[in-house]
Amino acid sequence: VQAILTQATLPDVSDMARLTSPLEALFELEGKHVVVSAAPIRLPSGETAGFVALFRDVTREVQAESAKREFIATISHELRTPLTAILGYSEALYGGMVGPLMPTQSTFVRIIHDNARRLVAIANNLIAMAEAEQGRLRLNYIPTDPALIAAEVVESFIPRMKERQLEWRLEMEDDLPLAEVDPIRIRQVLTNLVSNAVKFTYPGGRITVGVATVREPGGGPPQYVRIWVQDTGIGIPLEEQPCIWERFYRSENPLRAEAGGLGLGLSIVRTLVEAHGGRVWLDSAPGKGSTFTILLPLRRPTSLLPHTDEDVYPTIEQAIGL
Ligand SMILES: Nc1ncnc2c1ncn2[C@@H]1O[C@H](COP(=O)(O)OP(=O)(O)O)[C@@H](O)[C@H]1O
Ligand SMILES: [Mg+2]
Known part of the structure; x- marks a missing residue:
């Protein structure tokens, strides 16, 4: 021995x-x-x-685990390719590129397109989960207009918001600076948040997406961009709020069965935001609605704070006086 x-x-x-x-x-x-x-x-x-x-x-267990991850990663990538084709062709049809459509046809094409987009979002979440698990999550930092991404994400949900009779609103600060972030990941984060807001809000409700810069209390140039997704939906009880960030967690609520979902969205939101050196938090009360806020550094962080320690992050909020 x-x-x-x-x-x-x-x-x-x-x-x-x-x-x-x-x-x-x-x-x-x-x-x-x-x-x-x-x-x-x-x-x-x-x-x-x-x-x-x-x-x-435990060789077999370890191999099985890595085969499972590999499988999820591969299958998600494989799904994305044909879905991209479905999206592209349905967009072309809907946009009238091959001639005008009758109203029913254009409704059907839009339904196909909307559902293909939902599948892409699921595949993207599975891919991000696999990457994070394998420590392969790499961010591609590019100067990005966060307001543009927010507006595009909201726009992509318009058919579903109309279907659910929801109102929506954008609250954008003027002259927002560019943020050094990975635009694809931030789009994924906002897609997950807006998708939840739409799912967990009853008809007649309202969804607001806002973008603003945040300065240190002493003044000076803005350091962070704050993006919030607010809904007037069912809300989340205080005791459940810590759980919703866990993988595969879905809380018990009246919309749960109707809404569908894997319970992956918020865990990926947190992973991606923290990978940017950012922070995400929730304000919510049952019956009143929920506001998810993300805070991202405008500049690519040179060294990331360790995010194992729970109380590292509140200092950022304190620093900016939120
Ligand atoms: N805007 C929201 N309003 C109410 N509940 C929410 C909202 N966003 C998330 N939740 C709760 O958190 C759970 C986890 O969310 P998420 O990780 O996105 O998984 P999924 O959307 O697949 O259910 C949801 O099942 C829901 O119970
Ligand atoms: Mg979700």
Whole structure:
């Protein structure tokens, strides 16, 4: 055992005789993944008489997990290609590129287009989840007009908002500066937020998307851009608010079955916003509606704050006095 552990170069377990508390570790040895669980055997005198160690070969589990991720990533990419063709051709039809359509035809084409877009959004979320899990999430920072993205995302939901008899509104600050962000990811973030707002708001409600800059309290040039998606929908009870960011979490609510969804949207919103060095939060009350706000640095962050520590982020909000 000693020899195996030494070979596995696990300095902290290589001298197991000195083990004072139970230990569990995963290591690779000769191409195999092994979990070791070890604990000291204590004599009543307090002396350590030895240890028990259990070795479990988890190679198959580890391989299955990585095959599953690979599968999700591949299938999502494969889905996106034909969907892009469906989107392109239905846009061409709807736009009258091959001649005028009868009203019913154009309604049907629009339904095809809208649903293809929903599938693309699902595929994009699965791809982002797989990338984040594999640590392969790379951002492509480009000077971007956040108001333009917000307006385009809202526009893409107009058919669905009309169908659900929702009103919508844009609140954009004038002369917004460009933000150094990954425009594709920010579009995905806003798509997920607006999609939720539309799903969880009853007919007659209203959705507002706003964009504004944020300065440090001392003045100076703006440091952040704030984007909010507000709805007058069902709201989220306080006790559920921490859970909604978890993967596959969908809260119990009257619209849940009707609305559909995988419960991935918000976990991806958080992952993508934090990858930008930003922050996202929620204000919501049942029956009143919800406001999701994201705060993004206007400049690409040179070094990211570690986001494992829960209370790193409130300091950003405090810093800008929100
Ligand atoms: N705007 C909103 N209003 C009310 N509830 C919301 C809103 N956005 C998200 N939620 C709640 O959070 C859950 C998780 O959202 P999300 O991760 O986007 O998953 P999905 O949209 O697939 O259900 C939703 O199922 C819903 O219960
Ligand atoms: Mg969603």
